[in-house]
Amino acid sequence: SQQGEEDPQALSIQEGENATMNCSYKTSINNLQWYRQNSGRGLVHLILIRSNEREKHSGRLRVTLDTSKKSSSLLITASRAADTASYFCATGEQGAQKLVFGQGTRLTINP
Amino acid sequence: GAGVSQTPSNKVTEKGKYVELRCDPISGHTALYWYRQSLGQGPEFLIYFQGTGAADDSGLPNDRFFAVRPEGSVSTLKIQRTERGDSAVYLCASSLIRPGANVLTFGAGSRLTVL
Numbered sequence: 001s002q003q004g005e006e007d008p009q010a011l012s013i014q015e016g017e018n019a020t021m022n023c024s025y026k027t028s029i030n031n032l033q034w035y036r037q038n039s040g041r042g043l044v045h046l047i048l049i050r051s052n053e054r055e056k057h058s059g060r061l062r063v064t065l066d067t068s069k070k071s072s073s074l075l076i077t078a079s080r081a082a083d084t085a086s087y088f089c090a091t092g093e094q095g096a097q098k099l100v101f102g103q104g105t106r107l108t109i110n111p
Numbered sequence: 112g113a114g115v116s117q118t119p120s121n122k123v124t125e126k127g128k129y130v131e132l133r134c135d136p137i138s139g140h141t142a143l144y145w146y147r148q149s150l151g152q153g154p155e156f157l158i159y160f161q162g163t164g165a166a167d168d169s170g171l172p173n174d175r176f177f178a179v180r181p182e183g184s185v186s187t188l189k190i191q192r193t194e195r196g197d198s199a200v201y202l203c204a205s206s207l208i209r210p211g212a213n214v215l216t217f218g219a220g221s222r223l224t225v226l
Contacts, residue, residue, distance in 0.1 A: 030211040042115075042202060042217035043154065050211065088153050090215075097142060097213055098167055101153035 005102060006089060012108040019076045021105040023089030024069075031092040032065055033099065034074050036085045043088065046074075079109045113137075115218035117203050123224045124193055132188045132221045136205030143186050144215060145178055146202040154202055160186060161208065193225045 007022045025032070031050050035043040049056045049065045049072070056063045062075040076083055086106050090099040116135040124130055136143050141162055146154035156170040160180045168178075175193075180186040190197055200222045204215040 033214065035215075035217075042219045043204075043215075045214050045216070048212060048214060092211065092213060096167070097161070097208070097210075098144060098156050098159045098170075099213070099215060100156060101146075103153045 006087075006105045008105060009103070010106045010108070012110060013079060015079060015081055015109050015111050017079055019079050019083070019107055019109075021074045021087055021089075021107070023072045023074070023102050025072075025089075025091045025100075025102075026070065027091070028094050029067075029091045030094050032063075032072050033090045033092070034061075034063060034072075035088045035090060035101075037088065037104070038085045046087075076107075081109050081111045083107060084109045115203055115205055115216055117201075117218035117221050119221055120219065121222045121224075123226065125226050126193060126195060128193050128225075130190045130193055130223060132190075132201050132203075132223070134186045134188070134203030134205075134218060136184065136186070136203070137216055138184075139207070140205035140216070141183070141208050142206045142213065143180060144204045144206075145186070145188050146204065148200045148202055148220070150199075157188070157201075190223075193223075195225050198223055198225045 005024045033048045034046045037043045047058045060077045065072045086104045088104045090101045118133045143160040145157040148154045159167040163183045175191045178188045200220040202220045204217045206213045
C-alpha cells in the first residue's frame with residue numbers, strides 16, 4: 001500500500017523557475033524523505049527531515065514538514081533541465097524500518 | 112561493492128514460469144528491502160530484511176512470492192507461477208540500521224515482463 005499522495009502528479013515549468021511539489025500522508029511518522037528517479041533508473045535520496053524539524057535546506061532544495069497537517073513540500077529553486085525527473089516522498093513510520101512511498105510528481109523543466 | 116547491484120536488468124518470461132531476481136547490497140548494510148514499481152506509480156513495499164531474517168514481509172502480495180537472504184548479504188526474490196500482473200520493475204535497496212533516519216540506496220532495478 002502507498003501512504004503518500006503527491007500533488008501535482010505532473011508539473012512542467014521553464015528553466016530558471018522554482019518548482020514546488022507537495023506530499024500528504026496519513027500515519028504518525030518519525031521522518032520524511034524525498035527521492036528522485038530519472039526515467040528507467042533507480043531512486044536517489046535527496047533529503048531527510050525528521051518529525052521534530054520544520055524546515056531543511058540542501059543546496060537548491062528546501063523541504064518543509066507540517067506534522068499537524070501531515071504534509072510536506074519540496075521546493076527546487078532556479079530549476080535546470082537536468083532536474084527533469086520524477087520526485088517521490090517517502091515516510092518512515094514510527095516503529096518501522098521500511099519507507100512508504102507516494103505516487104510521485106513528474107517534473108519537466110523546459111529549456 | 113560501490114552500489115546496489117541487481118541482476119538481471121531485464122527478464123522476459125512466460126506465464127506460469129518461475130523467476131529469481133538477485134540483489135547484491137552495499138557491503139556493510141544490514142538492512143535490505145525489496146520494492147515493486149509499476150509504470151507511473153511509486154515503489155510498493157514488499158519485504159524488509161534485517162541481517163538474515165525477514166523482519167517485515169507484510170508487502171508480499173501472496174504465497175507465490177518469497178525472498179531469502181541466507182548469509183545476510185545477497186538476497187534473492189523468488190516468484191512462482193508468474194502471472195501477467197507480476198510485470199513490473201523490482202527494486203532492491205539497502206541501508207544501515209538507523210532508527211528514524213534510515214536512508215535507502217537503490218539499485219537500478221530488474222524489469223520483469225510476463226507474457
